[in-house]
Amino acid sequence: MVRLMTAKVRLYVDDPLGAGQPVALAREQAHYLFSVMRLPVGAPVALFNGRDGEWLAEVAEAGKRGGTLTCVEQTRPQGTPPDLWLLFAPIKKARTDFIVEKAVELGVRRIVPVQTAFTNSERIRQDRLQAHAVEAAEQCGATFVPEVAELQKLDRLMAEWADRRLLFCDEASAGGGTDYVALLAGDPAPWAVLIGPEGGFSDQERTRLHGMEQATAIALGPRILRADTAAVAALTLWQAHCGDWA
Amino acid sequence: MVRLMTAKVRLYVDDPLGAGQPVALAREQAHYLFSVMRLPVGAPVALFNGRDGEWLAEVAEAGKRGGTLTCVEQTRPQGTPPDLWLLFAPIKKARTDFIVEKAVELGVRRIVPVQTAFTNSERIRQDRLQAHAVEAAEQCGATFVPEVAELQKLDRLMAEWADRRLLFCDEASAGGGTDYVALLAGDPAPWAVLIGPEGGFSDQERTRLHGMEQATAIALGPRILRADTAAVAALTLWQAHCGDWA
Numbered sequence: 001m002v003r004l005m006t007a008k009v010r011l012y013v014d015d016p017l018g019a020g021q022p023v024a025l026a027r028e029q030a031h032y033l034f035s036v037m038r039l040p041v042g043a044p045v046a047l048f049n050g051r052d053g054e055w056l057a058e059v060a061e062a063g064k065r066g067g068t069l070t071c072v073e074q075t076r077p078q079g080t081p082p083d084l085w086l087l088f089a090p091i092k093k094a095r096t097d098f099i100v101e102k103a104v105e106l107g108v109r110r111i112v113p114v115q116t117a118f119t120n121s122e123r124i125r126q127d128r129l130q131a132h133a134v135e136a137a138e139q140c141g142a143t144f145v146p147e148v149a150e151l152q153k154l155d156r157l158m159a160e161w162a163d164r165r166l167l168f169c170d171e172a173s174a175g176g177g178t179d180y181v182a183l184l185a186g187d188p189a190p191w192a193v194l195i196g197p198e199g200g201f202s203d204q205e206r207t208r209l210h211g212m213e214q215a216t217a218i219a220l221g222p223r224i225l226r227a228d229t230a231a232v233a234a235l236t237l238w239q240a241h242c243g244d245w246a
Numbered sequence: 247m248v249r250l251m252t253a254k255v256r257l258y259v260d261d262p263l264g265a266g267q268p269v270a271l272a273r274e275q276a277h278y279l280f281s282v283m284r285l286p287v288g289a290p291v292a293l294f295n296g297r298d299g300e301w302l303a304e305v306a307e308a309g310k311r312g313g314t315l316t317c318v319e320q321t322r323p324q325g326t327p328p329d330l331w332l333l334f335a336p337i338k339k340a341r342t343d344f345i346v347e348k349a350v351e352l353g354v355r356r357i358v359p360v361q362t363a364f365t366n367s368e369r370i371r372q373d374r375l376q377a378h379a380v381e382a383a384e385q386c387g388a389t390f391v392p393e394v395a396e397l398q399k400l401d402r403l404m405a406e407w408a409d410r411r412l413l414f415c416d417e418a419s420a421g422g423g424t425d426y427v428a429l430l431a432g433d434p435a436p437w438a439v440l441i442g443p444e445g446g447f448s449d450q451e452r453t454r455l456h457g458m459e460q461a462t463a464i465a466l467g468p469r470i471l472r473a474d475t476a477a478v479a480a481l482t483l484w485q486a487h488c489g490d491w492a
Contacts, residue, residue: 079468098344105475107467141470180486181427220482221353221491222325224387229351232475233482236466240426240483245467 007046007056009037012134012145017052021071022060030067033059045069048143053078079143081107082243083190085164087114088231089197090121090151095228099195100129102228104136104146106235107244112149114157114194117202124151158208166215167238168194169230170206178219184241193238195231253292253302255283258380258391263298267317268306276313279305291315294389299324325389327353328489329436331410333360334477335443336367336397341474343378345441348474350382350392352481353490358395360403360440363448370397404454412461413484414440415476416452424465430487439484441477 009032015023025033033039041059047069048054054076057069086103090096090113103111111133113124130148137145165187194209201209209215220233239245255278261269271279279285287305293315294300300322303315332349336342336359349357357379359370376394383391411433440455447455455461466479485491 081469102475102478105469105471106479107469140472178486178491180492219491221485221489223327223351223353225351226386229348229478232348232478233352236479236482237486239467240424243467245424245465246426 007044009033009039010046010048010054010138010141012138013047013049015049017047017049017055017057017071017074019071019073023047023057023069023071025067025069027065030063030065034062034064034067044072046075047071048137050137050143050145051078054141054143076143081109081144081146082188082239084108084235084238084243085110085112085190085192086146086195086231086235087112087154087157087192088195088227089114089116089119089154090124091198091227095226096124096129097132098228099231100132100148101136102232103235104133104142105140106232106239107142107144108146108193108235109144110149111146112157112192113151114154115151116154116197117205118199119197121151126150154205155208158212161212161214163189163214165189165191166194166209166212167191167218167234168201168209168215169196169220169234170209170217171196171200171224180218180237181241183216183218184238185246188242191238191242193231193234195227195234198227253290255279255285256292256294256300256384256387258384259293259295261295263293263295263301263303263317263320265317265319269293269303269315269317271313271315273311276309276311280308280310280313290318292321293317294383296383296389296391297324300387300389322389327355327390327392328434328485330354330481330484330489331356331358331436331438332392332441332477332481333358333400333403333438334441334473335360335362335365335400336370337444337473341472342370342375344474345477346375346378346394347382348478349481350379350388351386352478352485353388353390354392354439354481355390356395357392358403358438359397360400361397362400362443363451364445365443367397372396400451401454404458407458407460409435409460411435411437412440412455412458413437413464413480414447414455414461415442415466415480416455416463417442417446417470426464426483427487429462429464430484431492434488437484437488439477439480441473441480444473 061068307314
């Protein structure tokens with residue numbers, strides 16, 4: 001098969017993907033492919049659904065309100081990240097979007113916004129954050145999209161916590177001298193990384209976290225990091241020593 | 247001395263700081279302190295200049311076009327980060343600003359925007375990026391502000407490179423199985439981290455970098471990272487194993 005063109009568009013879809021499989025487009029997707037990107041019939045499109053890897057598909061039918069793609073061949077196998085969750089206290093919109101984008105790139109299974117004692121937000125737009133995760137995966141070439149959960153209260157989460165290991169970043173323990181290898185390496189059980197709000201955890205939360213058998217406190221150097229920086233740094237260190245970068 | 251108030255404003259200044267030292271305010275700073283923040287005479291302000299640590303000062307004179315602060319006492323010692331440079335290819339404005347902000351938080355001595363074969367920008371606003379670095383330091387509590395250099399061509403920089411170690415992130419070597427401790431630990435000589443543009447390095451640049459005795463290539467996991475994510479991840483790994491987090 002001669003294939004001179006490579007896909008300019010990469011799209012997340014819900015449908016199963018497999019050789020010859022037709023994929024019906026939603027109105028919005030058809031608008032993007034045919035009105036914005038002006039793809040003709042026969043044009044290549046990269047597809048992924050979070051389960052079946054990445055597929056090359058071709059435009060079979062192009063309409064203003066819909067259309068169909070046909071899967072041709074798998075171009076990349078499914079790459080599911082390690083069983084890592086990111087729990088974070090939502091902050092300003094742009095920085096919350098940023099945390100979701102970075103979590104998708106660095107590789108997590110699930111993103112859980114948590115309400116802590118010092119969290120300002122009492123609600124989040126879960127659908128908007130989930131759409132942002134999809135867009136981040138489309139752009140960074142990921143084949144997996146983490147689920148973004150609804151906002152949950154940290155104290156309730158802690159009360160119901162099972163045996164998943166929990167890595168939390170404690171501003172109060174800021175400083176050098178951390179042996180990240182000793183803290184992280186060699187324990188590949190399911191993990192979660194927890195990032196507190198800009199104001200830090202409350203004394204009560206901190207005491208409770210330090211008392212949890214599953215929890216490991218980590219310091220991220222002698223300078224104060226913003227919550228979004230701390231999220232990227234902690235996910236990086238976990239991936240480098242416990243995850244699929246190692 | 248009884249001091250009930252803590253400073254609500256943290257300001258970078260050029261002047262030397264020391265007990266009893268007066269600090270004259272520029273018009274813009276006076277406007278911010280007295281018209282925006284409405285600080286009265288006697289109000290506390292936190293000051294740093296990148297050399298003398300953080301000082302508590304008090305408003306001595308407040309005017310519309312100027313004013314004076316008087317240093318009272320040092321509140322934090324000078325914290326200068328390790329001798330690490332960040333070299334990066336400028337990308338879109340918001341993400342370039344982000345890289346500068348994160349480099350200040352994570353701790354670098356110098357930020358060098360570089361023009362590579364695949365860099366789109368042919369110029370940067372050095373003054374704007376330097377101001378952004380100052381603002382990031384004011385907000386994250388750093389006592390040091392890295393110098394932001396003018397845009398430099400990567401091939402010229404490489405031709406004149408001295409014995410500083412160079413850590414570069416090579417998309418082509420993406421994958422798992424990296425032993426970051428073996429790559430980074432135990433060599434505290436001056437370092438630089440180099441992040442390529444979104445399009446990666448050219449073949450010529452890659453060959454030249456791999457041929458440099460001072461250079462170490464690093465992979466950042468099996469997923470493709472944006473340039474801004476790669477910058478934060480690489481600086482984190484360096485700080486955790488070679489810098490002042492370890």
